[in-house]
Amino acid sequence: MRPKRRRLALVVAAMVTLGVAAALVLSAFEDNLVFFNSPSDVVEKRLPPETRFRLGGLVEENSVTKEADGLTTRFRVTDMKHTVNVRYTGMLPDLFREGQGVVTDGRLGPDGVFVASQVLAKHDENYMPPEVADALKKSGHWLPDGQKAKP
Amino acid sequence: MIAETGHFAVILALVVALLQASLPLAGTALRIPAWSALAVPAAVLQFALILLAFGCLMVLYITSDFSVMNVWQNSHSAKPLLYKISGVWGNHEGSLLLWVLILALFGMAVALFGSNLPPSLRTRVLSVQAMIGVGFLGLLVFLSNPFNRIFPAPVDGNGLNPLLQDPGLAFHPPFLYLGYVGFSIAFSFAIAALIEGKVDAAWARWVRPWTLAAWTFLTIGIALGSWWAYYELGWGGWWFWDPVENASFMPWLAGTALLHSAIVVEKRDALKTWTVLLAILTFSLSLLGTFIVRSGLLNSVHAFASDPGRGVFILAFLILVIGGSLALYAVRAPALRAGGLFAPISREGALVFNNLILITALATVFLGTMYPLFLDAITGAKVTVGPPYFNATFAPLMTPLVAVMAFGPLLAWKRADLMGALHRLKFAAAATVVALLGALYFTWGGPVLAVLGFGLGVWVVMGSLVEVVERTRLFRASARDSLNRAIHMPRSVWGSALAHAGVGVFILGAAGALGWESEKLQVMKPGDQVELAGYTFIFDGARPARGPNYDATEGTFRVYRNGELLTVMQAQTRRFANPPMETTEAAIHPTRMGDLFAVVGTPAGDGAYQTRLYRKPLINLLWTGALLMAFGGLVSLSDRRHRVGAPSRRRVEAAGTAAQRA
Numbered sequence: 001m002r003p004k005r006r007r008l009a010l011v012v013a014a015m016v017t018l019g020v021a022a023a024l025v026l027s028a029f030e031d032n033l034v035f036f037n038s039p040s041d042v043v044e045k046r047l048p049p050e051t052r053f054r055l056g057g058l059v060e061e062n063s064v065t066k067e068a069d070g071l072t073t074r075f076r077v078t079d080m081k082h083t084v085n086v087r088y089t090g091m092l093p094d095l096f097r098e099g100q101g102v103v104t105d106g107r108l109g110p111d112g113v114f115v116a117s118q119v120l121a122k123h124d125e126n127y128m129p130p131e132v133a134d135a136l137k138k139s140g141h142w143l144p145d146g147q148k149a150k151p
Numbered sequence: 152m153i154a155e156t157g158h159f160a161v162i163l164a165l166v167v168a169l170l171q172a173s174l175p176l177a178g179t180a181l182r183i184p185a186w187s188a189l190a191v192p193a194a195v196l197q198f199a200l201i202l203l204a205f206g207c208l209m210v211l212y213i214t215s216d217f218s219v220m221n222v223w224q225n226s227h228s229a230k231p232l233l234y235k236i237s238g239v240w241g242n243h244e245g246s247l248l249l250w251v252l253i254l255a256l257f258g259m260a261v262a263l264f265g266s267n268l269p270p271s272l273r274t275r276v277l278s279v280q281a282m283i284g285v286g287f288l289g290l291l292v293f294l295s296n297p298f299n300r301i302f303p304a305p306v307d308g309n310g311l312n313p314l315l316q317d318p319g320l321a322f323h324p325p326f327l328y329l330g331y332v333g334f335s336i337a338f339s340f341a342i343a344a345l346i347e348g349k350v351d352a353a354w355a356r357w358v359r360p361w362t363l364a365a366w367t368f369l370t371i372g373i374a375l376g377s378w379w380a381y382y383e384l385g386w387g388g389w390w391f392w393d394p395v396e397n398a399s400f401m402p403w404l405a406g407t408a409l410l411h412s413a414i415v416v417e418k419r420d421a422l423k424t425w426t427v428l429l430a431i432l433t434f435s436l437s438l439l440g441t442f443i444v445r446s447g448l449l450n451s452v453h454a455f456a457s458d459p460g461r462g463v464f465i466l467a468f469l470i471l472v473i474g475g476s477l478a479l480y481a482v483r484a485p486a487l488r489a490g491g492l493f494a495p496i497s498r499e500g501a502l503v504f505n506n507l508i509l510i511t512a513l514a515t516v517f518l519g520t521m522y523p524l525f526l527d528a529i530t531g532a533k534v535t536v537g538p539p540y541f542n543a544t545f546a547p548l549m550t551p552l553v554a555v556m557a558f559g560p561l562l563a564w565k566r567a568d569l570m571g572a573l574h575r576l577k578f579a580a581a582a583t584v585v586a587l588l589g590a591l592y593f594t595w596g597g598p599v600l601a602v603l604g605f606g607l608g609v610w611v612v613m614g615s616l617v618e619v620v621e622r623t624r625l626f627r628a629s630a631r632d633s634l635n636r637a638i639h640m641p642r643s644v645w646g647s648a649l650a651h652a653g654v655g656v657f658i659l660g661a662a663g664a665l666g667w668e669s670e671k672l673q674v675m676k677p678g679d680q681v682e683l684a685g686y687t688f689i690f691d692g693a694r695p696a697r698g699p700n701y702d703a704t705e706g707t708f709r710v711y712r713n714g715e716l717l718t719v720m721q722a723q724t725r726r727f728a729n730p731p732m733e734t735t736e737a738a739i740h741p742t743r744m745g746d747l748f749a750v751v752g753t754p755a756g757d758g759a760y761q762t763r764l765y766r767k768p769l770i771n772l773l774w775t776g777a778l779l780m781a782f783g784g785l786v787s788l789s790d791r792r793h794r795v796g797a798p799s800r801r802r803v804e805a806a807g808t809a810a811q812r813a
Contacts, residue, residue, distance in 0.1 A: 006492065006493075006494070006495065009495045010495075010503065013495075013503075013504070013507060014507055017507050017508060017511050017548075018511060020547075020548070021511045021512075021514065021515055021544065021548055024515070024543060024544040024547060024548065025515050025518060025519075025544055027543070028539070028540040028543035028544050029522075029536075029540065031539065031540075031543075032536060032537050032539045032540035032543070033534050033535075033536060033540075034534060034535045034536075034537055035532065035533065035534050036532075036533030036534065036535065054533075054535060066755070069674065070674035070755035070756070070759065070761060071672065071673070071674060071755075071761060089672075090672060091672070091750070091752040091753070091761055091763055092752075092753065094724070094732070094733035094734055094735055095732070095733065105535075105537075134533070
């Protein structure tokens with residue numbers, strides 16, 4: 001095969017691969033790009049039910065209750081301005097505590113309760129998820145040491 | 152005194168690195184031999200100084216000297232010795248010091264073992280290597296000094312994050328760094344070659360073993376991290392497409408491509424500019440991987456607290472290294488003459504295909520990892536790109552590559568006979584069909600993708616063995632003859648067959664773990680029993696237990712198979728005091744066909760606990776496959792041709808005169 005045709009074959013192969021990749025990326029992006037919202041965002045943006053997003057904030061003090069099945073937990077996520085009710089069935093991460101930062105992934109139900117499919121584990125006591133820190137800064141309740149934000 | 156010695160050693164190392172980066176390079180350009188001759192002793196001295204500093208930090212950790220800030224922040228006197236040692240690199244400053252230590256070690260290795268390299272190339276490689284060192288040592292000295300004192304000295308330290316107190320993780324960062332930093336050699340060679348304006352087979356011969364070694368270490372490092380996540384995080388997952396995992400996976404993909412394209416440079420003198428570009432890309436991604444983890448840009452276990460000064464320094468350094476090397480590439484790459492021609496259906500063609508797919512897959516991973524960062528920087532919107540994105544892009548892209556992998560090595564150089572190669576694979580194809588039908592029969596009603604993945608894995612494993620079977624004339628010659636042939640077969644052929652088979656084994660594991668897993672989540676009282684995938688779990692309740700630096704609640708499960716007691720599994724939740732933290736310790740029982748995995752969660756009253764039980768078929772093959780890949784790398788590395796390094800001087804000269812005549 002002549003060099004010219006060889007190069008052409010290579011270019012065609014590269015175009016095909018990139019084209020397939022671009023198509024895969026675009027279709028996957030459409031379904032799997034998950035936005036982060038704070039409780040204030042949820043209230044202010046009036047997000048429609050069944051939208052999937054990440055909800056983050058602080059676990060409100062005295063808001064955690066267990067249901068009778070022993071597996072379902074209800075709690076409220078707050079940014080000190082607004083709160084959202086959350087329901088989660090499953091094991092909570094080791095560092096899930098009242099008054100601490102949390103990020104949950106799930107969908108908003110028609111009754112306004114956020115049904116979490118995942119509660120994200122944070123690995124450090126002093127660690128505040130950056131999204132949550134930002135959300136608290138926006139709502140004006142950010143204290144530099146993060147954990148001691150008061151209602 | 153020890154801390155001051157260490158600090159002083161790092162400063163001296165920076166000065167030596169500055170000299171090594173400038174004078175020898177100027178010396179080769181201006182033809183001043185005395186300056187060029189500095190490169191080798193400087194590389195040795197630089198390593199000795201950093202080793203001294205690292206030794207000092209290690210002594211401070213072992214003796215729990217809490218007057219040093221870094222030790223106070225990350226260690227505790229009650230910690231087991233192994234974790235006092237691994238605590239040295241379990242933090243930002245210490246891990247940087249380990250990084251430069253390995254960098255200097257590799258630089259010294261080139262200095263000492265590179266006597267058969269063209270002297271100007273060796274000098275330039277060492278100078279480029281020192282430039283990288285200057286960046287890191289500068290960061291250490293000015294912004295991340297591990298030897299800072301605090302006064303008055305606290306009584307005890309803060310302790311190391313208990314999740315990191317684990318033998319698997321003690322060795323995860325060093326292996327990862329050996330991989331990342333190993334690619335710096337390929338990078339330095341690429342930059343030196345661009346300066347010289349010459350890339351030839353001898354160059355590739357030098358780059359290949361270094362790349363292979365780095366790749367092997369990185370493979371082990373990533374596998375260790377994944378294994379750790381599997382048994383330590385208690386979620387039963389082994390790969391989360393977490394940005395930090397991707398940060399280590401991207402250099403692996405680029406390094407894998409480099410490994411294969413360097414073969415073409417060595418054997419066929421083609422793909423030269425592409426290989427140089429890949430070397431730059433691989434190391435750039437390694438740098439990005441190091442810093443993405445350290446910068447705190449991404450939230451994960453790996454993020455350490457950081458200050459803005461560091462972020463700016465790191466960003467500037469990244470731009471300088473990546474931008475500078477790409478600019479040099481743009482100016483100098485056209486000077487590299489293109490080499491041999493080949494038909495699309497040939498060994499070279501298959502390797503080009505390998506590169507094309509690997510780099511495209513790399514691009515999709517890069518996009519998914521960096522997109523949230525870019526979007527945040529530009530619009531302030533916070534998004535996450537979840538694992539489904541990566542599964543939906545990466546897996547379909549890699550499938551054709553993996554399918555071709557079985558017969559790529561069977562193709563001849565220059566122009567190959569595709570039908571002949573496929574014909575030689577008829578047994579592999581038959582085995583694949585049998586495996587597909589078998590898997591379909593045994594998992595009827597289960598996910599079809601898992602069956603297809605299983606078939607793909609079998610195809611790769613069998614295909615990789617074809618060359619070995621043919622070369623050793625297994626089943627055709629006598630056993631003795633076959634054994635003899637196996638021993639005398641080039642190690643690199645063994646290595647590639649093993650590594651390729653490792654990929655196949657890994658795919659088998661992934662198919663089993665992703666497709667055929669069973670899981671149950673429930674509350675169990677003592678005496679309760681749960682059936683899962685043919686196993687019966689009986690919960691015996693939970694009791695308090697004690698470890699060296701933690702208290703635990705230990706839940707016990709008896710597991711029965713066909714009415715017979717198979718094993719007793721004990722899962723824990725641990726509470727550490729320094730720092731105050733809880734961890735989940737899953738109980739894992741390996742069987743021949745996969746793992747049983749049990750987790751005990753929070754109490755639910757009356758002695759009942761939340762429990763989570765898994766049956767994970769074939770999951771052990773994931774790490775077996777990764778180890779097999781790494782083992783293949785080691786075997787290939789032991790090939791005589793790699794040890795010889797460059798061809799003998801006489802042959803180079805002969806080739807040179809031949810080229811002049813031509």
